[in-house]
Amino acid sequence: MTGPSADDIRAAADELSGQIIAxxxxxxxxxxRLLGCEVHLKHEQLQYTSSFKARGAYLAMVALNEDQRKKGVITMSAGNHAQAVAFHAQNLxxxxxxxxxxxxxxxxxERTRAYGAEIVLEGRxxxxxxxxxxxLQEQHGYTLIHPYNDFHVIRGQGTVGLEILQAVPELDCLIVPIGGGGLIGGISVVAKHxxxxxxxxxxxxxxxxxxxQTLAxxxxxxxGETIAEGIAVKVPGELTIPLAKAHVDDILLVxxxxxxWAVGSLAEQQRIIAEGAGAAGIAALYANQSRFAGKKVGIVICGGxxxxxxxxxxxxxxxxxxxxxxxxxxDISDEPGMLASISTAIGGCGGNIVEIYHQRMFYDVPAKLAKIDAVVDTxxxxxxxxxxxxxTERNFSVAVIDEQSS
Structure with a gap:
């Protein structure tokens, strides 16, 4: 089977009406302002089950015949696809x-189980x-709802791109996270059309x-360990590879x-809660600011x-x-009033002491001296x-401890 066309994705949008959140x-x-371009965010973290996966999962499941529905469905997922399948299975x-x-x-x-799904914990x-x-498929006749290598899943995910361009038709570019390729496969087909x-x-x-790597x-x-586990896929889909090859102009690594930085900046600058994969587009923008300077950029926040x-x-x-x-x-001398003097100095500058540790038992500290570790909010x-x-004005010797390398 080949991937969906733009008409398939338009039809998917009609089928999804009332079943997902636009x-x-x-x-x-x-x-x-921070990144030097005009950023427009597609808020799929506000979707049912907090990710775009609810789109494709629904279409794949309503395409099942009666016998397949009776036998049930199965999938493998550590998060977003699992919740999307469980959510729609419960409703259907x-x-x-x-x-x-x-x-x-x-x-x-527990979130997945709350939707009524049977959970099997197996493997690493x-x-x-x-x-x-x-x-389990062989034993029970379950139908697999694949996370990305599925025609209906891809056309469902493509409706994200359709909605973006309906809202902001004059975008210069779209930045889309890639795991197995279902999201960018569907979006790229309809966007390029x-x-x-x-x-x-x-x-x-x-x-x-x-x-x-595959396209190369x-x-x-x-x-390896990544905070973007939602796009940590070892092998992309057979259906999605040709779509990416045909329609994706470039792939950036973050x-x-x-x-x-992207997860934190979304929370602090825009009050948006995004998972690592959901913030990947912002990470790419941050890492390549000169490339996107002055452009009108659409970014999919694919999950929260x-x-x-x-x-x-x-x-x-x-x-x-x-x-x-x-x-x-x-560094302090171990005598009364030292902590009070430190607190006065920090407080007088408007710093807030979050934590403080009094170290005097280490071998490298002379018996009449001590070290204070103060964590300060500035x-x-x-x-x-x-x-x-x-x-320093109070005659203390001070060093900043580098937490990133310690």
Missing amino acids: TPTLPAPALS GIHATIVMPQQTPFAKV NLNECEQTVAT LRPDIEIIGVEAELYASMS GQRPSVG TEQQLE NIDMRLLGTILNRNMMSDGRLVRLRI RGTAHVQEIIAAL
């Missing part, structure tokens, strides 16, 4: 079995899950550049640090299913990287220097 495409003024009265890696975060497992990654899926001159740019996590004629060699503890960690790390959260190591790098100067 999410807004909105300007992002704060990010536009179809039994759904979801095979998830054993280390899938509890929150994702999605590739290992595939064998379990094949076994409506606007042959529009530039379609894919984004992959540097550790999982499987589509760009290389065997994918990927792996690092983990750039992804973290991020663990809140991870989000908190990312926000703190971002604050550390730009000096708004800093750890100062201060306004930025210049403010840190002001605080250090105030401490």
Whole structure:
């Protein structure tokens, strides 16, 4: 089977009417000022189950015949596709079995189970899950709803692009995250049909550049820990590869640090909660600002299913990287009043002490001396220097501890 046409995607939009949320495409003024271009965000994190996956999953399931519906469906997923299949299966009265890696975060497992799906935890990654899926299909006759290598899934995801260009038809380019290629495959078909001159740019996590490697004629060699697990795919789809080859103008790779910056900046600058994969387009824009300078850029925020503890960690790390959260190591003599003097100096400059540690038991600290580690909330790098100067005036020796390398 070949991929969908623009007419297939238009038909998909009609079929999806009333079944999914027509999410807004909105300007992002704060990010536009920061990144030097006109940014418009497609808010698929506001979709049912908080990702675009609800589109394709619905179309794939309503295309089932009666016998297939009775036997049920199965898929393998660690998150967004799992929830989309479970959500629509519950609404359509179809039994759904979801095979998830054993280390899938509890929150994702429970959200998927809450939609009534049967959860099978097996293997360490999605590739290992595939064998379990094949076994269960053989035993029960389940129909596989593939996350991206499926005609109906691709045409459903393509409706994202249709909605973007209906909202902002004059875009210069569209930046779309790539995992297995279903989203960019569908979007690129309809976008190039409506606007042959529009530039379609894919984004992959540097550790999982499987589509760009495949298009370059290389065997994918990927792996590692990424916060963009939603696009951490080892092998792209047989249906999506030709679509990317035909319609995608370029693919950019982003690092983990750039992804973290993007997640944090969406939260801080636009008050948008996005997962790592959902922020990949912003990461690409951040890493290639001169390329997009002055252009009108559409970006798909493809999902918002991020663990809140991870989000908190990312926000703190971002604050550390730009000096708004800093750890100062201060040498003191072990005598009364030292902590009070430090607090007075920091507070007098408007710094906020978040945490403080009194170190005196290490072998490298003389018996009559001690070290203070103070974690301080500041306004930025210049403010840190002001605080250090105030401490130095009180005869304290101060060093900034580099949290990024320590």
